Amino acid sequence: MRGLSGAFLSFFKTSRGCHCLRSYGVLTGQQYTSSDSKQYDGRLYPSHIPTSSVQKAVLALGSGVAALKNPYRHDMVAVLGETTGQQALIKLRDRMRNDPEGYTILIERPRIRLSTLDLTRMSALPDGTFGREYLRFLKENKVTPDTRADVKFVDDEELAYVMQRYREVHDLLHTLLSMPTNMLGEVVVKLFEAAQTGLPMCVLGAMLGPLHLSVSRLQLLVRSLGPWALRNGSRARCVLSIFYERRWEQNLDELRHELNIEPPPVDLIPSSKNSFSNS
Numbered sequence: 001m002r003g004l005s006g007a008f009l010s011f012f013k014t015s016r017g018c019h020c021l022r023s024y025g026v027l028t029g030q031q032y033t034s035s036d037s038k039q040y041d042g043r044l045y046p047s048h049i050p051t052s053s054v055q056k057a058v059l060a061l062g063s064g065v066a067a068l069k070n071p072y073r074h075d076m077v078a079v080l081g082e083t084t085g086q087q088a089l090i091k092l093r094d095r096m097r098n099d100p101e102g103y104t105i106l107i108e109r110p111r112i113r114l115s116t117l118d119l120t121r122m123s124a125l126p127d128g129t130f131g132r133e134y135l136r137f138l139k140e141n142k143v144t145p146d147t148r149a150d151v152k153f154v155d156d157e158e159l160a161y162v163m164q165r166y167r168e169v170h171d172l173l174h175t176l177l178s179m180p181t182n183m184l185g186e187v188v189v190k191l192f193e194a195a196q197t198g199l200p201m202c203v204l205g206a207m208l209g210p211l212h213l214s215v216s217r218l219q220l221l222v223r224s225l226g227p228w229a230l231r232n233g234s235r236a237r238c239v240l241s242i243f244y245e246r247r248w249e250q251n252l253d254e255l256r257h258e259l260n261i262e263p264p265p266v267d268l269i270p271s272s273k274n275s276f277s278n279s
Helices: 003-012 053-069 074-084 086-097 100-108 119-123 130-141 157-177 183-197 200-212 215-235 252-259
Strands: none
Touching: 053 074, 053 200, 074 157, 074 200, 086 100, 086 157, 100 157, 119 130, 130 157, 130 252, 157 183, 157 252, 183 200, 183 215, 200 215
């Protein structure tokens, strides 16, 4: 990581505080303890960088400015989300705890990475299944789940996992909402996420993202896709409470219906084999 993010991380790696006496591996679900020969350094999970409220404020401001200048600075967007999302993460965690499937996710801590995906099996699934269409999305957009950075600045190991899960589910939402990875598609997904999660980062992205759209795409967003994304985001089942890894074989339309997600009013991916049954 270079530039502003690199400077932030270099500084805060030398300014860790001690927040508790025990720490756990947020990414693996296994206990994380420091070596007996080393003094405990305040980390709650392996990638954790403890920061004070003032340090978080500085990180939030700097990353927010950088993300505003370049919305594709995913490293800065990630820092902004981690330093401003405490209350929203608590609410999301509670929603997951109150959902049987979400609770299982919190216990088992699955990760969505290339190393955890059976690409051969997913590519052999029929068209229209969730796993096959997700794999198609990754290939057509030349993206990979491995680009999602590990959480660093969330000072609670369970909330850190919730943020990690949100981050890794993002591309799955593109598949569920049938949205491309261009700026318009990203803004639509951010509007959905803002209504779903209440994360300040998503709200900010939904507000500022349209500034980078052309007039025609802005009109499409305001008149059609924006209201649709907000309506479905607010009424859909919590998207973090779905154990997607156990649903690759499920029909995509059926999964959307289960989550209470309507077909988009406009097809932004006309060449994709992935289509809604009633579009």
